[in-house]
Amino acid sequence: MTLPTNTADRTPVPRDPTDDYTRDAARLRQEFLTQRSGTSLDHVGHYSLDPATLPGNIEHFFGVAQVPIGVAGPLLVNGEHAQGQFYVPLATAEGTLVASYNRGMKLLHEAGGVTTTIIEDHMQRAPSFIFPSAREARAFGAWLIERFDDIKAVAETTTRSGKLKDIEQYSASRILYTRFNYTTGDAAGQNLTGKATQAACNWIKAEYPGIEQYFLESNFATDKKTSQVNMLHTRGKRVVAEATIPDALLRSVMKSSSELMFRARQVSNLGGFMSGVNNNGAHSANGITAIFIATGQDVANVAESSAAFVHAELRPNGDYYYSITIPSLIVATYGGGTGLATQRECLELMDCYGDGKVRKLAEIIAATVLCGELSLGSAIVAEEWVKAHDAYGRNRP
Structure with missing residues (x-):
């Protein structure tokens, strides 16, 4: 293999050795990147946060990624830490996602809400x-x-x-x-x-x-990787969200039925088993990622946090019991990116910023995931999934 001969031509990203977290330092990097690439950074370079607040969060700061934030709700939660109605911010560029979670929240609000329980709380080094x-x-x-x-x-x-x-x-x-x-x-x-x-x-x-x-780390904590050991033994918060939905509600709101939903769940379980997935649900990563981005979580933790166990029952009276267990939900309401201006505001929307709020946030996220699972599941069995994406998920000029 021949090594490149022009290593002396490497031009490092400019830094200010006295204070690298200022608007001037960011502007210097914007000008540098524009000169090197010919790309305008008009949108990246516009932001409302103070660069002085960023040490510990990022290096070589030059702008922001503006991700649209939608809101779904009200989400009705019957938790031990989250109780009442919440409006949930979801940062995403995927059309239909917010609408789908909102529809699930409507269904479960009419069904009496989502019950949430935190079973365990562990973080490891291995x-x-x-x-x-x-x-x-x-x-x-x-x-x-x-x-x-x-x-x-x-x-x-x-x-x-x-x-x-x-x-x-x-x-x-x-x-x-x-x-x-x-x-x-x-x-x-x-x-x-x-x-x-x-x-x-x-x-x-x-x-x-x-x-x-x-x-110090032997890859047994499985940082930012899903694993069987963490699904069994917990990393972060182990949260269960559950609800029982009357068949009449599934028919009127979701154009489905408890019997059809349960049959689809059996087929989905077998399909997941055959394919070797770490999650027998539909799309927990969607809601978790959107909330993580909005609230300043370490988004790479979605690799662990989106693993889940879904369980459903067709009750003797025709009602539909549905639960999701998230064994490795890694969240914070203090430190990291949670104190950044935008992210803090999103946490404050749910009264989840600061000390004593992390279990409340974990329950809200788990309840949101349950709503999304039921919404997508019913859209598939009612043959509305493709129509919904065609109506809301196409970025037309």
Whole structure:
């Protein structure tokens, strides 16, 4: 392979070494990019936020991506943390998405709302420890159990809101894989758990002889990747949203029926099993991504957060029970992108910004997902799916 000979011609993105988070610094990069590409940046370069608020969120800032935000609602939630009616902001460029979620919200509002329950709340970092043999790895596992309180104390010195709840263990060869499970308050917690676990691992290495090597992350937390271990053991919030819909409502609002919906659900389950999907529902990623963009979540976490288990029942009286379990919903109402101007406003629309609000947001998202699942599912069985996209999803000149 021949390496390029013009590496000296590399022109880096301009930066201001004294203060890179100003309008002047952004304008300098806009002019640089315009000169290099010939592309006008009139829209990218117009924004209302203050660049001084962006350290910790982005580097080389030069503008904004304006994603349209629609609103669906009212969403009626019967949760433990989210109670009442909510208008949900959805940032998307996909026509019909907002309309579909809005239709599902109408259906479930008339059915009495969505009941939401948070089952578990964990965020992980997953270090691995390597030993000369499997027996030594096993002995170390016993020591971890014995010294858990000491490890917990060391980890928690690095954080005000993080609490180490337990350490899972999984052995293979001469390696002990672990998962340090934390609660993280209103933050999503990936950085928090990394810092806390690093401190714990440094202490462990100093206290326990015989560790050949450890790696702070062994890919067992499966950051930003869906996985069976997180679907079973939870990463973020494990939330269940459920509702029972009278057959008459399905007929009048959705032009469907509970019997037809249940038959389609059986076919969909088999299709999902055959194809090996991580989600036997329809499109949870749609609603989750749209809310994530609107509220300043780490959008890459949709890879984990959109995994789901759908369960439905045709009740003896003809009603339709439907639930969705989201085992790895990773959200925050504090830190990260949630404090940016636009994103904060969207969180405040739902009274979900700041301390003590993260479980409320998780329940609203799960309830929204349920509405979208029922809306799309009924559109498919009523043969309205293509017509809806043709009416609302075509960007005509």
